[in-house]
């Protein structure tokens with residue numbers, strides 16, 4: 001990968017073990033600021049674990065992760081949330097309305113979300129203001145994913161981590177979410193780190209791609225690398241389809 005970019009997040013020789021299991025092995029690399037990097041690899045490769053480390057949900061066994069040249073372990077949790085947001089395939093919601101869910105991150109910081117601001121955030125993700133007082137139980141998968149993304153926009157995070165957010169969606173919702181993420185990336189310059197098992201998506205949406213296998217980064221580069229990988233194992237993975 002070219003080094004002529006500013007990293008939004010830098011990973012320096014990170015290892016992660018649980019008991020005797022060495023889950024991530026000597027991971028080093030940077031995610032370029034304002035770009036979309038897709039993470040692909042077989043199930044169990046360690047992609048979700050890597051994302052959790054980037055978000056401070058778990059801590060490396062050794063090595064460090066830096067944002068603005070500062071290890072993320074040195075950030076206050078609320079400060080870290082302003083740098084890094086996360087959205088998951090399951091789009092977990094608390095019981096209640098869309099408003100309750102959008103307001104939650106601020107309430108945890110002792111602040112209140114004005115209704116007008118909530119409506120503006122909804123519009124940003126392409127949901128009508130009528131959704132504000134709807135119960136999240138009644139929403140479709142695509143709508144839930146939009147609320148989940150809207151919730152991360154609340155913090156205006158510079159970096160957005162996405163874990164398989166379109167895996168459970170039908171084709172048209174999938175495209176809507178892809179367009180939404182690209183829009184957020186362009187509009188706010190948000191750095192996107194996106195785990196997907198959809199290799200077509202990894203290429204079409206990604207500027208850069210990392211291929212993880214068995215806890216290691218096997219190949220990185222511009223996302224076109226998936227068309228003709230250098231590494232034979234990656235080539236087999238790509239030809240065999242995902243997962």
Ligand SMILES: Nc1ncnc2c1ncn2[C@@H]1O[C@H](COP(=O)(O)OP(=O)(O)O)[C@@H](O)[C@H]1O
Nearest residue numbers: 018021023041042043044045046047048049050
């Ligand atoms: N909480 C956990 N306890 C034990 N093993 C785990 C746990 N989380 C992940 N692992 C193991 O770590 C490896 C990587 O998992 P994961 O990061 O979820 O992979 P991916 O997201 O690429 O499918 C897998 O072998 C998985 O079984």
Ligand SMILES: [Mg+2]
Nearest residue numbers: 047048049163
């Ligand atoms: Mg995963």
